[in-house]
Amino acid sequence: MDAFFASAEQASKPSLRGKAVIVGGLGPRGVVATCSYEARIFGVHSAMPMAQARRLAPNAAYLVPRFGFYRSISEQVMGLLGALSPLVEPLSLDEAFVDLEAGGAAWDEASARLAGVQLRADIRAGTGLTGSVGLAASKMLAKIASEQAKPDGLVLIEPGTERALLGPMSVRTLPGVGPATGDHLRRAGITTVDEIAEAGEDELVRLLGKAHGHALYAMALARDDRPVVAERETKSVSVEDTYDVDIHDRVRVGLEVQRLADRCVRRLRGAGLSGRTIVLKVRRYDFSTLTRSETLRGPTDDPGVVREAAARLLESVDTTGGVRLLGVGVSGLADYTQEDLFAQAAGEQAESEVEEPSPGEAAEVPSAPVERRWPAGHDVRHAEYGHGWAQGSGLGRVTVRFETPDSEPGRVRTFRVDDPDLEPAEPLPLVPRRPGEPDEPEVASVQASSVPASLPKSRSGSEGGGAMSRP
DNA sequence: TCTGGGGTCCTTATACGA
DNA sequence: TCTGTCGTATAAGGACCC
Numbered sequence: 001m002d003a004f005f006a007s008a009e010q011a012s013k014p015s016l017r018g019k020a021v022i023v024g025g026l027g028p029r030g031v032v033a034t035c036s037y038e039a040r041i042f043g044v045h046s047a048m049p050m051a052q053a054r055r056l057a058p059n060a061a062y063l064v065p066r067f068g069f070y071r072s073i074s075e076q077v078m079g080l081l082g083a084l085s086p087l088v089e090p091l092s093l094d095e096a097f098v099d100l101e102a103g104g105a106a107w108d109e110a111s112a113r114l115a116g117v118q119l120r121a122d123i124r125a126g127t128g129l130t131g132s133v134g135l136a137a138s139k140m141l142a143k144i145a146s147e148q149a150k151p152d153g154l155v156l157i158e159p160g161t162e163r164a165l166l167g168p169m170s171v172r173t174l175p176g177v178g179p180a181t182g183d184h185l186r187r188a189g190i191t192t193v194d195e196i197a198e199a200g201e202d203e204l205v206r207l208l209g210k211a212h213g214h215a216l217y218a219m220a221l222a223r224d225d226r227p228v229v230a231e232r233e234t235k236s237v238s239v240e241d242t243y244d245v246d247i248h249d250r251v252r253v254g255l256e257v258q259r260l261a262d263r264c265v266r267r268l269r270g271a272g273l274s275g276r277t278i279v280l281k282v283r284r285y286d287f288s289t290l291t292r293s294e295t296l297r298g299p300t301d302d303p304g305v306v307r308e309a310a311a312r313l314l315e316s317v318d319t320t321g322g323v324r325l326l327g328v329g330v331s332g333l334a335d336y337t338q339e340d341l342f343a344q345a346a347g348e349q350a351e352s353e354v355e356e357p358s359p360g361e362a363a364e365v366p367s368a369p370v371e372r373r374w375p376a377g378h379d380v381r382h383a384e385y386g387h388g389w390a391q392g393s394g395l396g397r398v399t400v401r402f403e404t405p406d407s408e409p410g411r412v413r414t415f416r417v418d419d420p421d422l423e424p425a426e427p428l429p430l431v432p433r434r435p436g437e438p439d440e441p442e443v444a445s446v447q448a449s450s451v452p453a454s455l456p457k458s459r460s461g462s463e464g465g466g467a468m469s470r471p
Numbered sequence: 472t473c474t475g476g477g478g479t480c481c482t483t484a485t486a487c488g489a
Numbered sequence: 490t491c492t493g494t495c496g497t498a499t500a501a502g503g504a505c506c507c
Contacts, residue, residue: 092507
């Protein structure tokens with residue numbers, strides 16, 4: 001999908017169409033998750049500190065992400081991909097590989113192009129959003145093609161032309177070459193894909209290590225036979241928080257770690273998993289990051305056990321100077337629990353407390369309960385004025401723009417944050433339902449019956465038919 | 472003024488049992 | 490019994506991706 005979060009917000013909010021829209025964390029330490037193409041003109045891009053984005057584009061609309069909303073759109077699009085092939089490999093909410101050959105949807109250039117054109121039309125009709133499609137004989141090339149196709153395009157890399165196309169490109173084009181590897185290669189005099197090929201495999205391995213070296217050399221020769229893998233199992237579950245201001249108080253640090261441990265366990269249990277290795281992550285005031293981990297005798301999903309392990313790990317960390325981020329994770333996952341009996345007994349007391357957040361938790365965050373209630377961009381409903389979204393809040397007031405995906409740009413009104421006529425609302429569907437269709441009040445309730453998981457699994461390992469769509 | 476959150480994979484060092 | 494070594498876990502850090 002093109003500028004996915006920002007596009008979804010523009011589709012949802014008519015007044016933002018054609019405008020610079022920036023989605024991300026709005027706190028003092030937030031970063032840009034996605035921004036609209038209008039915002040990119042100002043130099044804003046993903047991962048940029050929000051403070052910098054505000055300087056570059058002070059008049060843009062700034063919104064917090066609504067993952068539930070994006071997920072429902074994503075499920076719709078993934079459903080369309082699932083109709084093309086049983087082999088769909090999601091990379092994120094807005095991106096997936098599809099093996100068109102395995103699905104019988106395409107077998108040559110013409111049929112692949114046709115499938116891509118049809119898919120883009122279906123995505124637009126179903127979601128009102130634009131997606132780009134890259135078609136090629138391997139995952140790497142499909143991905144590069146989809147990058148070139150954006151926004152709102154389709155690019156097909158013809159078999160036989162791969163090396164010539166790749167050769168003059170920057171090494172940074174290849175997936176897996178980020179800033180560090182890019183610098184490393186540049187210092188060795190390698191800046192283009194051709195130069196990787198010329199350097200030779202041995203030199204690449206010497207520079208970058210075995211795995212990376214071999215992989216990169218193969219990529220440079222356009223050799224990539226990785227299959228499209230439909231279902232990959234989760235390897236770890238983690239939660240982390242960056243705090244608006246560094247935490248110095250050691251007791252407070254301990255409390256935060258306990259909260260994170262509970263949140264992590266809730267997610268773990270929600271996924272029906274348990275794990276053996278507990279990981280504590282600490283980012284200090286100077287941005288130095290360290291992790292401490294401990295492996296238990298058996299997997300656990302017991303909040304008390306995870307809390308205690310996290311607390312033990314924290315003891316070995318020096319936090320003087322303050323911490324800006326804390327995180328707790330669990331890896332070494334299993335889908336069953338074989339609890340250490342001794343540890344379980346110790347954890348039982350804490351157990352009951354994790355099921356529901358403790359009453360004190362909501363009040364525990366002293367910073368701005370106002371912004372918490374009306375996050376920028378979230379939908380609201382007013383008894384008299386109907387559906388709208390919170391444009392901003394502060395000083396006991398919230399500004400609401402009243403509009404819906406299929407209305408004209410709406411008007412703004414301001415209310416007291418505790419106005420009883422105002423309540424949070426679910427997102428509305430981006431595309432109006434056709435008459436005769438079952439009534440579904442929320443996009444969030446889109447059913448997942450057509451996602452790949454429910455489709456028959458075919459053998460994997462097909463090669464040469466890989467195509468990737470960037471929906 | 473800086474620099475999120477949720478992941479994956481790889482490398483290196485170290486410990487340990489056979 | 491001493492010593493090396495091989496394979497496997499574990500621990501920590503780093504790069505990368507969206």
